Amino acid sequence: xxxxxxxxxxxxxxxxxxxxxxxxxxxxxxxxxxxxxxxxxxxxxxxxxxxxxxxxxxxxxxxxxxxxxxxxxxxxxxxxxxxxxxxxxxxxxxxxxxxxxxxxxxxxxxxxxxxxxxxxxxxxxxxxxxxxxxxxxxxxxxxxxxxxxxxxxxxxxxxxxxxxxxxxxxxxxxxxxxxxxxxxxxxxxxxxxxxxxxxxxxxxxxxxxxxxxxxxxxxxxxxxxxxxxxxx
Numbered sequence: 047x048x049x050x051x052x053x054x055x056x057x058x059x060x061x062x063x064x065x066x067x068x069x070x071x072x073x074x075x076x077x078x079x080x081x082x083x084x085x086x087x088x089x090x091x092x093x094x095x096x097x098x099x100x101x102x103x104x105x106x107x108x109x110x111x112x113x114x115x116x117x118x119x120x121x122x123x124x125x126x127x128x129x130x131x132x133x134x135x136x137x138x139x140x141x142x143x144x145x146x147x148x149x150x151x152x153x154x155x156x157x158x159x160x161x162x163x164x165x166x167x168x169x170x171x172x173x174x175x176x177x178x179x180x181x182x183x184x185x186x187x188x189x190x191x192x193x194x195x196x197x198x199x200x201x202x203x204x205x206x207x208x209x210x211x212x213x214x215x216x217x218x219x220x221x222x223x224x225x226x227x228x229x230x231x232x233x234x235x236x237x238x239x240x241x242x243x244x245x246x247x248x249x250x251x252x253x254x255x256x257x258x259x260x261x262x263x264x265x266x267x268x269x270x271x272x273x274x275x276x277x278x
Contacts, residue, residue, distance in 0.1 A: 050122060054081050057123040061145055077126030077146075080112035087116035118152075120144075121168070128174075135163035137181070142168045147192070149175040155197075167202070187217055 055078060058065045065071050071078055083106035090099040099116035107113045112129045114120075117136040124140060126132055128148040134140075137160070138152040150172045154162035161181040166172075170184055173192035178184060182199040190196055191207035200206055203217030 050085055051082060053123045054078060054085075054125075057125055057143070061125050062127060076110040076112060077129040077132075080106055080110040080114060080126060080129060080132075081120070081124050083110075084114045084116065084118070084120060087114075088118070088120070091116040118163075137161045138163035139165040141166055141170065141186070144169070145171045147172065147174040147176075151177045151179070153177065153179045155180050164196075189217075 055068065055071055058071045058075060058078060065075075083102060087099040087103050087106070090096075090102070096116075103114065103116050110129060112126060112132045114132075114134045115136040115138070118134045118138045118140070120134075120140045121142040121144065123143045125144075126146045129146075131149040132146055133151045133153065135153050137154070140152075144166050152164050152166070156162050164178045164180060164182055164184055166178075166184045167186035167188065169187050170190070171188075172178065172190040173194070175193040176190045176196065177194070178190065178196045180197055184190065184196070184200040185202035185204075187203045188200045189205040190200070190211070191205065193209070194207050194211040195209045196206055196211040198211075200211075200213070201216070204213045205215040205217070206212065207214050
């Protein structure tokens with residue numbers, strides 16, 4: 047237990063340049079406070095002391111703004127940066143060296159018993175406001191972009207963005223990951239409706255709108271010139 051706590055504290059210096067010293071981390075980092083509470087709560091939960099674990103978890107939520115169910119399994123060197131609004135469900139499993147930012151939810155989509163929350167592999171980073179919902183695997187080295195909503199498994203080394211989440215990059219260039227990217231791009235091209243009025247291959251909706259306006263202005267000028275020649 048002590049070694050886990052030590053690693054949870056020291057890993058902050060590797061991931062946050064604002065961390066100055068041990069006292070700073072121990073007294074000012076809500077993410078560290080939350081994981082320290084969770085280590086104790088999870089120990090109680092595993093020994094059948096369910097009510098004390100839940101009660102202490104509720105106190106930790108009041109103090110830190112981070113809600114971690116004591117049943118969640120969390121690996122080594124776990125770091126929650128900023129942290130407010132993070133929710134981690136009962137059957138969630140988190141590997142080593144994982145980083146979460148504020149507003150992240152590791153939630154479920156069913157009321158049935160059993161595994162209903164996601165599993166995060168090692169070295170996964172989840173951006174602010176992202177939602178990962180369901181009992182599937184987000185594999186090692188994956189990156190989940192801010193505000194993404196992920197509803198299905200993510201292969202190793204992939205970067206996922208958007209609502210619903212789609213793979214935009216494959217770090218390890220595996221055949222499975224690249225195939226998923228191609229399938230998603232093909233599906234986007236076939237869509238008759240572009241969510242939020244933005245096509246899947248549009249990098250900047252404002253730029254596209256300006257280009258369309260320029261084309262329409264040119265067409266109107268040409269029409270005015272034609273009418274002017276006819277009346278003249």
